[in-house]
Amino acid sequence: MKKKIASSIGLSAIDEEAVDERSLSTKPSKTGRLRSFSSIFFNPLQSRDSSSVFKADELFLFFLPAGGFAGNTGHDPHVLYTLSAVQILALFDKLDILDVGKVSSYVAGLQNEDGSFSGDMWGEVDTRFSYIAICCLSILKCLDKINVVKAVDYIVSCKNLDGGFGCTPGAESHAGQIFCCVGALAITGSLHHVDKDLLGWWLCERQVKSGGLNGRPEKLPDVCYSWWVLSSLIMIDRVHWIDKAKLVKFILDCQDLENGGISDRPDDAVDIFHTYFGVAGLSLLEYPGVKAIDPAYALPVDVINRILLTK
Numbered sequence: 001m002k003k004k005i006a007s008s009i010g011l012s013a014i015d016e017e018a019v020d021e022r023s024l025s026t027k028p029s030k031t032g033r034l035r036s037f038s039s040i041f042f043n044p045l046q047s048r049d050s051s052s053v054f055k056a057d058e059l060f061l062f063f064l065p066a067g068g069f070a071g072n073t074g075h076d077p078h079v080l081y082t083l084s085a086v087q088i089l090a091l092f093d094k095l096d097i098l099d100v101g102k103v104s105s106y107v108a109g110l111q112n113e114d115g116s117f118s119g120d121m122w123g124e125v126d127t128r129f130s131y132i133a134i135c136c137l138s139i140l141k142c143l144d145k146i147n148v149v150k151a152v153d154y155i156v157s158c159k160n161l162d163g164g165f166g167c168t169p170g171a172e173s174h175a176g177q178i179f180c181c182v183g184a185l186a187i188t189g190s191l192h193h194v195d196k197d198l199l200g201w202w203l204c205e206r207q208v209k210s211g212g213l214n215g216r217p218e219k220l221p222d223v224c225y226s227w228w229v230l231s232s233l234i235m236i237d238r239v240h241w242i243d244k245a246k247l248v249k250f251i252l253d254c255q256d257l258e259n260g261g262i263s264d265r266p267d268d269a270v271d272i273f274h275t276y277f278g279v280a281g282l283s284l285l286e287y288p289g290v291k292a293i294d295p296a297y298a299l300p301v302d303v304i305n306r307i308l309l310t311k
């Protein structure tokens, strides 16, 4: 089974088949401990009682002079890990230890002339990075540092005839990219650009006989799409178009009942990536005992309210 990245929202692993070993970031540190970024990952839906184990100093090992965070010590900063860092600090109510001006300038500096965003200094462009930049700057209350109109226009240029969105203009619709584009449009108050019935139909067709959701036509169902597809359906008010009870059963069938954790499909090995998205999916399905999660920010609703409802 392939290894998976587990960033706080997992955007680095939308195309899990494309993830290479270089991205896994688990080389030993000078102290001999494995200090990957994901090693300080905490499930946003768990109780905040765990804040006692949060060590902000460890997070800042990844903070680089450019203002962004890297996936590991000695790596280049990237907008993806920068959002993960901001989300983790937001979860633990520690955004005050961040140099907001520096971090937001790093993220805003990645916007290109056409409104798109690069992931880092090397220039790869993808609608994932548009979402990441917009989500990050929204949490930091610095959206005014970018050209939001151009950012929205670029995302809209990636809309396809099937109602979905791709990574660049003309690229195939993919549930992960749809989450990114719909999420960015939701955060910027631009959901009127989405053809909700057309996109809702494409998204609800992702549910297969087992109840699980896939990311594209003819693909196998996978627990992580419980997040990408469901969150998008909720943001466009079409979640009632799928069989929610069957999806709950599919997610629960992917649990390792002896050792804990959730896998991509029943009887596969569990990993933290799919455990997060399984729990997040159950939250979106209003499963009893799980905190509510915000479908656009992928953070608990109480955390988002604390941030956005205060100055």
Ligand SMILES: [Zn+2]
Pocket (backbone or CB within 6 Å): 016, 222, 223, 224, 225, 264, 274
């Ligand atoms: Zn998956």
